[in-house]
Amino acid sequence: MVRTRSVGPLEYPAASAVALGAVAYLFSRVMLNVSKSAGAALFIVIASVVVSVAFLAAYRPSFRGRPLVAVLALRAQLAKYSKEDPYSITHRECGPEESEHYDHHAGNAVNLRANVLATVFVKDGKAYAELIGIKKPVNSITIARSNDVNILFRNLDEKEHRMVIHLGEKAVAETGVVEKLENCTQLAGKNQEQLLTVNIKKPTIAMKDGYKIEVPGAEGEIEVIVP
Amino acid sequence: MTNPTDNTAGKKQDMKSTPRNPRRALAGMVAGSGLLLTGCATNAPQDIFQPKGPNAHDINQLQKLVFPIAGIVGVIVLALATYIFLKFRDRGQAIPSQAHGRPIVEITLTVVPALILSVVGVFTFRTIFDLAETQDTEMVINVTGQQWWWEYDYPVQEDFGINQPIITSGQLVMPVGTKVLLRETSRDVIHSYWIPALNGKKDAVPGRINLLRLEADKPGIYAGQCTEFCGLSHANMRMEAVALSKEDFAKWVANQQKPYAAPAAGTLAAEGEQVFLNQCVRCHQVNGQKRADGTAVIAAPDENVYSGAAPNLSHLMTRNTFAGAMFDLLRPACRKDVWSAKPEEFGAKYLAGVSEDCLNATDLRAWLRNAPAVKPMYADPTKLGPTDGKYRGMPALGLSETDIDKLVAYLLTLK
Amino acid sequence: MAIIERPSTAPAVPAVATPSSSLGALKRPMMETGWKSWLFTVDHKKIGIMYGAVAMFFFIVGGVEALLIRLQLAMPDGKILNADVYNQMFTMHATTMIFLFAMPMAAAFANYFLPLQIGARDVAFPRLNALSLWLLVIGGVVLNLAWFLGGAADGGWFMYAPNSGPVFSPSNGVDFWTVGLQIAGIASLIGSINLIVTVLNMRAPGMTFMKMPVFTWMILVVQFLLVFSLPVITVALVLLMFQREFGATFFDAAAGGDPLLWQHLFWIFGHPEVYVLILPGFGIISEVLPTFARKPLFGYPFVVFSGASIGLVGFGVWAHHMFATGLGPVSVAVFSIATMAIAIPTGVKIFNWLLTMWGGKIWYTTAMKFAIGLVLLFTVGGLSGVTHSVAPSDTQQTDTYYIVAHFHYVLFGGMVFGLFAGFYYWWPKVFGRLLNEKMGSWNFWLMFFGMNLTFGPMHILGLQGQPRRMYIWTDARAGEGFFNLAFWNMVASIGSFILTAGVLVFLINVVYTWRKGPVAGADPWDARTLEWLTTNPPKPHNFDRIPVVHHLDEFFHRKYEEDTATHTMRRIADGADLVRAEEAAADSDIHLPGPSYWPLVLALGIGVLGLGTIYGIPVMVVGAAVILLGSFGWVLEPSVPADSEIDPPSVDGPTKEIAPLG
Structure with a gap:
């Protein structure tokens, strides 16, 4: 009941908090275990991997799932009516x-x-x-x-x-x-x-x-x- | 609390102590929040301790509970403080033992306020739900706020003889002893409806309908003020609630539904109607008005005013105010006569409306001459970019003095 | 990380594999005197003083705005300001006082004294500390720039939608306001993270949490409040910015938006913000009262936990600002009860302060007078606050002058009096000279008297139904008799000038003290906490030797010993001697962060970028370029400067060297 009524289901924020926590924890373990200069190099490598993956994901057409289509459809609809509809x-x-x-x-x-x-x-x-x-x-x-x-x-x-x-x-x-x-x-x-x-x-x-x-x-x- | 002894006691204490001893002035002030400030008898029309209806009365019951409690606690704390300040001054005594406090004292000092507050809480809880009650509503009035006036419209309600919708502004007219439900909303920004003698505030929020219950015990006129900051003329956005006996209210309703009567041909007022048709109908509706060819005159505020509405001027002279209740339609003497009328005489005086003798022609003419000069508004035609050329408020119409004469004569016929 | 290394007798290990000079061209600004030593400093003490100076400047600006408001309202139908300017005036008065005076002044105290109180040599991130200062300055400049560029923001500091939209507020004032506050918000956010890390990581050995001074505790609570509430206002400001600059419709009912969304976001920030403002004041007097009552704070754990619980519950009461907006009875009832609940820890604090003085040996210095003033005035403000928590009664009081009276008793009485107590108490610590006590007394009584005369009558005005934010009030609704609005409005206006006189006396006192104030000894107040275990003013490295803490009120317990038989306190050492002893046993090779250009450059870049959202993309590009330059310069700045950049290290005694820093 609560699930259907709440604007966004609770799992999303909860899961992302857990995921973020895991990432932060692992990251800190790794970074603390390598030397200062190696850490900088490692950071650059990880950052480039993250950025490239994100870049690829954003440009891969199949990644655009149904929610995006819905949003685009809604936007087109709004644009259509906001002009002439008094x-x-x-x-x-x-x-x-x-x-x-x-x-x-x-x-x-x-x-x-x-x-x-x-x-x-x-x-x-x-x-x-x-x-x-x-x-x-x-x-x-x-x-x-x-x-x-x-x-x-x-x-x-x-x-x-x-x-x-x-x-x-x-x-x-x-x-x-x-x-x-x-x-x-x-x-x-x-x-x-x-x-x-x-x-x-x-x-x-x-x-x-x-x-x-x-x-x-x-x-x-x-x-x-x-x- | 209208007990006169409280009142004088509070005054004396405050006046005596303020100039000399700030600490005692402070004590007086806190005691004041319980006693002094509640003891007002003949004061400003928006005094919140003067309930004139059951809703405000319920609130006042709570105020009569919480203000004295706050006052008493304040006096105790300040008395304790004063005692400490005097008693434990440095008189060369030894450095005291470095005790870090006693849990039992701490716990007591936590529990006692909690107990006091839970008592207050129980009463608060009950009153909140009592005030939100709407199931036994007897009459509904729609209230719409915009910069910087209120519109009231009365949906069809056969019980009160309202067979066709009534629309008015400036003064909310309601029958006494009737549970009136205001359904509030706004056309532009957030406003807040407040008649202190009848109930607390309720905001008028665009896109929402908020409910506020009003009920007046006695006939009379009750002052109010928009209390949510709403832009340039926020200070001038006033309101007046008029309570009439049920019979008088029926008369008022009948008069509001009376068909429009055009002024007799050849009179100054008839010329005024032409001025009105040339200028004012762009925004202001007068129900039932017809053009020479017999077509109904429909004002188009939606094309000229940003909020899309301007006060409907049908039966204008049955109201006592104009320009969002900023100005009175009655001269000061006549106004005072209405405001100070006894409840039993009030109805007749109010229903008499505005006669030529009583008309506050000075303010009305100034308004017609150049409205933005007397009430701050966004009405400069060169600065209407953000609103696509629509005004927020009434622009200067550039009327000649003779046009104004004619217009005033015409407006006086709108009774 | 810029953690300052613990002093050790071993020579500093130089970091390896880092560039040996800052970008080659720019020489690190190593000077210790002159304007450059201030502009590029990362020393928490200098930054603290600059925070204080900036805040004081804006206090005067906000004060002048307040005086204009009171002049306008002294008589019916005031003619001093027109409606438009009045609306800008009250908007900017509140914005200035809250964001540009109260918060920075608290930051000034926190920056200066928090490291000293926990026995640290600096904050955790000294360069970030400088960045927060400069961002604050730039935020303040952007906010006030609007006065000269078509009019300041005019929607009230609460900036309720939709009145803040481009249609209803067509000048650029609100644009400058959103940008300025976002920049100031970044400053506070950075500062709060910095101070949290400092407190958590850099306490002197032996200082457990329950041995931390209350001021430090309250500042810690405030920083957590900021970390959790500032993101909310930032979101709200971004939404408003999008609504104004890019035609979004978040608050537009016609497009399915909701004006109340702004109010919820604003007050979820705005209510914790109240505690952000007040808790530093509480912290300061929790140091001042014990010092001058010669007793430890009564119920230290209760004061600490009540402060923390005020902070926590403060996040659950925001809708009490919205009782009139039609939330529905269930929400109103819940928030009403929650609001009452917050009165309890607040009451605990007041009782604890009073009981601290009970049985004490009270020395009425000016600092003590201000601290006592806070207790009294805050009691009044707290009690009027309880009357608002009763929701039905609040619907009568809200948006009237009764509220104005309430929060000025809480904020002026509670916050400003706390800050003034702090000025008098810590002035000798910061500047080595004692503020004149005679002028201090005048200062206190004028402010106390003026404050009550200004804000006391506003209780009456509000209960007589005078709403807030009105550029005029009318005689027709003023009433007659003792409680008529005309009389009390006039009294309030007169009071505001007495209050101003009090502030002026303070400024005169500052100038007088600067010129010829008596030099303070090491321990003028027989103080209790660690910041006094060093010279006045402290050396750049704060402590010659990092103290080891055994007690709450460590400094006091080094001076006094309890006679176990009679329970009387016996003096065993002199404060000045203790400080000299520390100097004698000084550590060598103390590592301090070095000055840097980059915080200032980065802050300027952010300011230009902000203005770009108003003035268009070319300006934004410039701003972004400067930000990029600043970030790279910052990152590439060597942790250890080349030998040529350091002043010749002194050969004997404690030396300052540049430590690895971030």
């Missing part, structure tokens, strides 16, 4: 997932577990929201204008779901095509969480239909009011 830098494609490399437990990040604006649940095929500080579930949440807010989505059902926030429509100037503005979380399996950061710039009174949150495949929608 609402959010989080996931926006509402179609099939492009990549499997995303955080399936977004709510585990410490800063996101606490103090989100609202948590949207799906349970028994129904969507509802809970606000911290308010006891009963609600179907309407208020978001202050121009404010970055975090909304957590937690799926309690077997089926995978994503949360969608509908942000109105925008007519593309040249073509006249009306484009729907919406933003989605990634898919969340049972008991998984996803996070949506939104910043809504215009109040509800400026919109024809207002804003709302939906979970496709589940009943119920949550009205979003921007005063």
Whole structure:
């Protein structure tokens, strides 16, 4: 339980501490057993070996494992959306997932577990929201204008779901095509969480239909009011 | 502790000893932290020993426990110290035995403070969890801080007659005897919400929702101040919480939801509305305002202000302050009348709003003339590089005096 | 390694296979007088004095900033400073006082007295010691350079994100601040490792840990605190630097960052830092009180272990600076209780100091007065600290002047008074002359009185609800009656000038003593610890003969003997005679580290590199080149200089030679 909740598993720091300790110990044994000038020579040899191995490792393609791919994918995604998306830098494609490399437990990040604006649940095929500080579930949440807010989505059902926030429509100037503005979380399996950061710039009174949150495949929608 | 005898005793001790004997002044000061400082009766509006609601009262109960304990311990230590200083002066006695201390004394002196602190700890523990209670919330208000003012919005709550969201700033209006939960956040930097008479501080942190429970016992107006350093005008970021009786609060809610009434054509105020539509709506929303062609006026602070918001001015003249509560909308005499009103008369006086006679035109005009000159802000158009040309605060609009006349006349109609 | 070799009668064995002169072109700066002897010295005593001088300079700078703040706040709607300058002023006042005065002044005492107290001839790494000094100087210069280059840092010394970001603090002040503090941080880190190694490895024979003077103990605890806390602030500063210079978003809520991350990092460093500041003061008065009460410290092991446990628990209470940030009740409760727990070892110390004086024979010198002042003022600060540990009550007090009052009682009362006690106590040790006691008395009473008048009223201001960090306060919220803010603000401002007068008297006393102060004998205070077992001022090699330690308070026990029948102390030797005896039995062939250019060069390189993060890559390249040059010069500097580099060794008596050093 602790393992899944902690940001990084405990073994990594523990193991690296042990490894570092072993290296330091062995190093000191060797260095103390050789003479001063031989020690300097030995040090140079060891240092060059370490540097060359590190250099080779950094340039060997197969060394770039999956974590690196995930990070690069995430970076590309961020770069893509941060440019044109006025609402959010989080996931926006509402179609099939492009990549499997995303955080399936977004709510585990410490800063996101606490103090989100609202948590949207799906349970028994129904969507509802809970606000911290308010006891009963609600179907309407208020978001202050121009404010970055975090909304957590937690799926309690077997089926995978994503949360969608509908942000109105925008007519593309040249073509006249009306484009729907919406933003989605990634898919969340049972008991998984996803996070949506939104910043809504215009109040509800400026919109024809207002804003709302939906979970496709589940009943119920949550009205979003921007005063 | 509002016991007047404590108060005078503390004063006497302090005044007598300060000029002559620093050591006794110090003793007085420490005794003071228990007695003297808690004995304030008619002091600054942000005095933390004057709880006016259950949350602040709970905190004060703890303060009444810990301050006297600290004071008493302080007096004992200082008395012991003074005794030692006088008794063991070098009077030519022999060099004392070089004893290194007695474990039994040491252990006693470790255990006794530990016991005292564990008593304090138990009460602290309980109060922390009591104050964090939110399950019995009766009313929710969203509070959003930004440089350098607070926005309050009231989500729809049928129980209180709030059928459409209410948005206001400068003064937090709440019903008495109601457990009000503030859901705080911030649009830019960290601010901290503090009404000492009602509760302790709670920071407004970007990206987070922090909760603060307020409840006022009696109608009245309670002063507060942003207490987390938030930049240039931190000192000017004030707030006032207004508690109204439930009936008065219902009236206030009804008034806030009253539809917008444009000033009659041909009046100075109507000309003022044109000035407003030319200048102010770039940032300031007045709900229900319409252009000549009938379209709704939507302000665009997100395009002009870095925080993306500017105070919503609907029903401005029902508030008593402007510019982040830095200035009063009421002249000093009228302000004093409201602030010193008895609880039973307070509601009527507050709901009367700002009349032309009571308007603090001097400050309001100075503000409209050149806002950055009276409140430090980042509003110099030549220095907006870091914010991509967006202001932090209100810029100087270059209005003529006649425009200001018109604007003031218009603003007076926003009741 | 620069471990100074133990003196031996055998001639030094010259090291082999090392170059015989420093890079050929540069001659080692061997002069013993003149400015070069200071600039390139690696002598811990000279470095200590320079630390002190630098710290004193910044004390005056920080003091002037404080006076401007008090002038601004003396009246409502002050007009002396505008909001922007005021924000810079209070930011730099705190930064200067903490990083450029209090820490370096403690380092000055530690550098000078720690080797003397443990009977060593220098610190473990003398050249690193010089490097820390010069890095500190450069860090201080970089921090204050911002005043002249578009404005100093304006986010408060706590520099909370996101207010410290490039949007909210557009001047370069915060950039200079992050760079300056990182450089000063390297200085402290190097210094702390140096002192830890010194204490662990270089104690005189017979000096076990439980025979170490308390000052040394407290400095050791402080160095461990620094080693574990400085990396945290460095991480935070690097994150902030990346956020400002390279567009990172660690603290940006919109990008999934968290502003509270900064606060946690800052206070995990910041709270141990409080003890870094205060423990040296505790250490100093733990030497002064026993000396002038003529009694050993009451409960020595308790004082030592309470100091160590303050250091340890100090790492577990950081969130008490964040009770208002919405941590949630469980965290708040835990940190609240932990904070109360730290009051216990602190209380132990106060009681032990008082009981040290109990039954003593108290001699009220100026040093003693300052030490007593510390005990009294720290008691007040400690007790107001207990009121903060009660979290709900703290939510009313935090960020008000009550906090300002609290930490000035703790830091000014606890730290600065300790340092002044140290000045008066150790001045004859360092300079061979006694500071004037009459002026000392004025100095003490003006400071004591001024301090209480300045910071005492701030308790009232805070409890009346005046928040901190406000460039003005308004009459509308000042209240009426005895506790009105206007009166007490004025009192505090007047007090600050009385306090300043006290400091000025000290400076006058220093000049007067330098000119015509009486020459101190070998043992003016009938002192107790090892640093007095040598001449005043000490010779470059500290001890003519490395003492062998048998007692805690070794020097005292060489002078006095307990009559086993009557338990009275009998004087058996005179301090001056003991020192003369040491001189007579001097070791020959004492090995001392030689001066070096390289610490200064390396420090300059790091400074230029730091400025390069603000001024661009070409400057960084220059800095890196100088660093490279410095490192190579350092490494290639011969362990033993050529004969031609050494002053002619004296033919008789103790000789100084250059030892293998690093």
